[in-house]
Amino acid sequence: MKLLKRLGLGVVVLSAILLVALMAWDPLTVSSSPPPPVRDYEARIVRDEFGVPHIFGKTDADVAYGVAYAHAEDDFDTLQEVSAMARGRMATLNGASSAPIDYVRALLDIDGIVKRKYDALPDDVKAVLDGYATGLNAYAEDHPDEVALSGLFPVNGRDIAAGFVLRSPFFFGLNGPIQALVENRDPPREGGPVLQGLPKEKSIHPLSEDKLITPVGPNPDENGSNAFAISPERTPDDKTRLISNAHQPLRGNVAWYELVVHSEEGWDFAGANFPGSPFPFLGHNKYLGWTNTVNRPDLIDIYKLTLNQTRNQYQFDGEWKPLEKKRVWLKIKYGPFVIPYPQMVYRSIHGPVIMNDKGAFAIRYAGMDQLDMLTQYFRINKATNFEEWQAAMAGQGVPATNFVYADAKGNIGLFYNAMFPDRAPGFDWRGVLPGDQSAAVWQQTLPFTRVPALINPASGYVMNANNTPYTAAGPGDELEPANYSPLMGIEEDETNRSLRSIVLFEEAIKNGGKIGEAEIRRIKYDTAYERAGYAEDWFDKIAALDLENDPKLAEAQALLAKWDWNLDGEGAADALALMVLRPANKAHYQRGKIPDPQQILQETVDHLTEYFGAIDPPMKDVLRLRQGDVDLPLDGGNDTIRASTLWDVEDDGRLSVRHGDSFIMFVEWARDGAVTSRSIQPFGAATTRPDSPHYTDQMQLFVDHKLKTVYFDPAELEKHKTSDKVVGN
Incomplete structure (x- = not known):
């Protein structure tokens, strides 16, 4: 009895000690990053009537400091999450659901990459990273009540670099094979011809999804963007036009944040970045601009x-x-x-x-042991002509993503940018490779001169909508697939958006030869599907169902048979078509098994009937843009140029869009070189600040297909500023 009591007491004492240890584990054992080198920073943050920050500084590093501080004012919660992700502390911040991210960070040896490569970065790039980190630290110090995790700050330039190198490979689908291998499945493959015999998935209807690996970049089924550039010869007013329409989550660590920067060292740029980046990823300066779409070569x-x-x-x-x-x-x-x-x-x-x-x-x-994407993005931000921009691109730091380019001189181009592995012939690079032969282990990537590029085509336009680079400028002006090795794994896929874009551009040229403001807006906000490809095949499968014994499904089948192939929200079948199309698009994009059309039709009919009392409610009653107390109707769908890509099903059964059209920018250069631009975001500049006037102030404009002016000229900004302050340490 005494022994049992002693053991019992020991267990109680041990449990108490363990409980205290667990409570204290993180604060006591976490190692804070050393702060960046001490130096003085000063930045001026001017906000326009929509709260967009315009950051001015004497040096580029001063501007980076201001970028971080301004962004933290609008969305410190997300910046903290990105900082935790870069430091391997996502699960400490958010719990078990984020543990896979910390595991992947360790698996990819992010700390080792930064340790090996950071010191070799150019000094001006490191100065910008340190300036940005110091700005985050300053905001955290000024607002300690907002800091959610002890020991998270200070961060330094190495932490900012770690966030880049961790997120970058997920843009070309690294989470796919990692998740498959963790789950004992054969890994999916990107690029190249469509493969057959992929494993059958469980239901991929939008009402039921789960994922093991929480991505730190876009999911493969969430990727989507549109990009257009038009030469001055093709426009009625002799202007070069660039339309940026990257589709991202509307919230979170890869949501767009709009900003304008002006440095006395020559860094002048208007565009958007992701949380955790000191510089914009797309937009324009005085001389040139670009936008991106996700590509999917086999990397x-x-x-x-x-x-x-x-x-x-x-x-x-x-x-x-x-x-x-x-x-x-x-x-x-x-x-x-x-x-x-x-x-x-x-x-x-x-x-x-x-x-x-x-x-x-x-x-x-691709890019598994390098940090050169930091240098590349900063260099193209500051490029002053096409030659400088291409020289920066040739540095090949960004492992994958299409670049659609335009400039004040009238040049336009599509670059299917990727760090293509220099693979040896004789292996099945589309399958699992033998790990015991050095000949199968590539050591370098192909030079930038091998990247598929289409520059100044005779058609006068280039486009990409997450499709093969072999469709980019219309019949007669396309790249020739035979010129590129199959070992590069270049995708051959088309999307509805790519098919529609080419059709609409060619129609505009046929009807008048010129593509002006009205035509480009019509293209950008198009909500139709082409009767081709996976969409046509999918509706053929639905039409072929034998539903004689199910009157409700037969009614839905008949309604879809009369659908006008346009998700403008005006047709009786639009809500039904919207919901049944998304699973088909997902299967097409992922190259997975086509789901059971009757099952998808049944789930959709059940949902619409339960929540709306009919199978034909107005689509705009179903599809909504919601933020705070603002609740607005939306148009477009999963693979329309006007994109409402993914949504959350809310308690009232409505679909609250969370991914799709996000930051949109129209840029124009006149013949004299003068640049103007307009932009819009789905919500506003302060997406996580409900008390801010800029939490929802762009929503109505976004829904109405309208844009606001970008005050890139500082003199013009002075007429529209609503706040002006200086920050520094």
């Missing part, structure tokens, strides 16, 4: 390793190599506690390794 290779019996070595060129192994601790918040959870991460000469029931698989991907 990821998977290798099956041959392990020894103890699983601590792998075979490579007839020798046994040690498998690197490291224990990492994911610190996960559970209620008031932070619990350390151990995980092993592995690495081979190929790259990160995932162990599963089928063996050990190594992953090699």
Whole structure:
């Protein structure tokens, strides 16, 4: 009895000690980043009537300081999340749902990449990163009540770089193979011809989704953007036009934030960035501009390793190599506690390794051990002509994404930018590769001169809508696929948006030869589907269903048969078509199995009937743009040029859009070089500040297809400013 009591008491005491330890674990063990080097910063933040920050500084680093401070004023919550992600503390901030992000960060060896590569960055780039980090630290110090996680600040330039290198590969789909391998599934592949025989998915209807790996960039099924550039010869007013229409989540760590910067060192730019970036990713300066769309070449290779019996070595060129192994601790918040959870991460000469029931698989991907995207983005921000811009692009830091370019001289172009692996022939690069042969492990990427590019085509326009680069400028002006090696894994996919864009551009040229303001607005806000491709196949499958014994579904089938193929919100079948089309588009985009059309039709009919009492409610009653107390109707769909891509199903059954048309910018250069631009965002400049007048002030304009003026000229800004302050340390 005494022994039992002693053991029982010991358990109680041990539990109490453990409880205290768990409560104190994170604050006591987290290692804060050293602050950036001490220097003085001063930036002026001027806001226009829509709250868009215009940041002025003597140096580029001063401007970066102001960018961080201004962004924190509008959305410090998201900036904290990005900082936690860069530091491997997402699960400490948000709980178990974010633990996969911290695991992936460790798996990809983000700390090691930054340690190896950061010091080699140019001094001016490091100065900008440190300035931005210091601005974040200053805001956190000025507003300690808003800091959600102890020890998160200060951050430094290395932390900012870590956020870039972690998020970058997810834009070309790295989360796909990682998740598949973790789940013991065959990895999906991007690029190249469409593959057959992919594993059947469970229901992909928009009413039921779950994902293991929470992405730090866009999901493969969420990617989408439109980009257009038009030469002055094709416009009635001799203006070069650039239309930026990147589709991103409307909130979160890859949502667009609009800003304008002016540095006395020559950094003048209007555009948008993501939280955690000191510089815009798209937009324009005085001389030139560009926008991006996600592309999906095959930039990821998977290798099956041959392990020894103890699983601590792998075979490579007839020798046994040690498998690197490291224990990492994911610190996960559970209620008031932070619990350390151990995980092993592995690495081979190929790259990160995932162990599963089928063996050990190594992953090699474009840009996996470099930070050059930081230099490239900063250099193209400051380029003053096409030659400088192309020279910066040739640095090949950004591993993947299309660039659509335009400038004041009238040049336009599409660049299918990617760091293509220099693969050796003789291997099935579309499958799982042998991990025991060095010949299968590429060591470098192809030069920028090999990147598919279409410059100044005779058609007078270029476009991309997440489609193959072989469709970009209309019949007779396209790139020739035979000129590019199949080892590059260039995608051959089309989207409805690409098909519609070409049709609409060609119609405009046929009708008048010129593409002016009215034509380009008509194209940008188009809500129609082409009767072609996956959409046509999908509706053929629905039409072929035998629904004689199900009158309700037969009624829906008949309604869809009369649909006008336009999601403008005016037709009786629009809500029904909107919802049944999304699963088909997702399967097409992911190259997955087509879902059961009867199941999707049934789920959609059930939903509309339950919440709206009919299968034909007005689509704009169903599809909504919601923020705070503002609730507005939307048009467009999952793969229309006017994009309402993804939505949350809310308690009232309505679809609250969370992804699609986000930051939109129209840029024009006159023949004399004068640049003007207009823009719009779905909500406003302060997306997480309900008390701000800029929480919802752009919503009505966005819904009405209207744009606001960008006051790129500081003299013009002075007439419209609503606040003006200086920040510094």
